[in-house]
Amino acid sequence: MNLQLKPRDKAVSPIIATVLLVAITVSLVASAFTLLHNYVPNSGPLPPTATVEVENMTTITNSVTGNYSLTVSQITQNVSFRNVDVVVQFQNGSIYTVSIANDRTSVYEITVNPNLNITVISxxxxxxxxxxxxxxxxxxxxxxxxISLIDSQTDSNIVSAFF
Structure with a gap:
């Protein structure tokens, strides 16, 4: 019995191999994207941020009287007053949230409660x-x-000032 191995020249064409490799890669990437796309954060527009200067001009006797002044010195993008909420937190834990919702220019006053008024000058x-x-x-x-300014459209903090 004489067995001889004969070489065969029949193999997969390089073109077919390349096409198969690309098809497998595409299907793997598509599968990975389908599984993981919910974990990748949305790269939408950045929320606005601002820099402010604050001044505390309050005095205390039997109660607190005076003013806090907040002046915007920089802001990254225009935010309509209609989309700005103001959050005021007191040291006793009370928190008040007020929408500015102003269509007017110049001076605008908001009464938050009998103890707090906000005057907006713009x-x-x-x-x-x-x-x-x-x-x-x-x-x-x-x-x-x-005191925090919140963009109500994106529900993001524009700026916070701590006293």
């Missing part, structure tokens, strides 16, 4: 550099500990 209907907010306290039970 030359446009947008929160922009130069916008001043004065938080007036009249016989308040405690000092303000934090």
């Amino acid at each position: 030359d446009t209907i947008y929160l922009n550099p130069g916008t001043v907010m004065v938080f007036s306290l009249h016989k308040a039970p405690s000092f303000v500990s934090r």
Whole structure:
């Protein structure tokens, strides 16, 4: 018995091999994307951020009286006052959230409660550099500990000032 091996020249063509390799790669990438796309954060527009200067001009006798002044010095994008909520937190834990919702320019006053008024001073209907907010306290039970401006469209914090 004489067995001899004969070489065969029949193999897969390089072109077919390349096509198969690309098809397998595409199907693996598509499967991975389908499984993982919910875990990748959406790269939408960035929320607005601002820089502010604050001044505390309050005094205390039997209660807190005076003003906190917040002046916007920089902001990354225009935000309409209609989309700005103001959050005021007092040291006693009380938190008040108020929408500015202003279509007017110049001076606009909001009464939050009998102890707190907010006066917005701006030359446009947008929160922009130069916008001043004065938080007036009249016989308040405690000092303000934090003031935050929130973009209600993106529900993101524009800026927070701590006292």
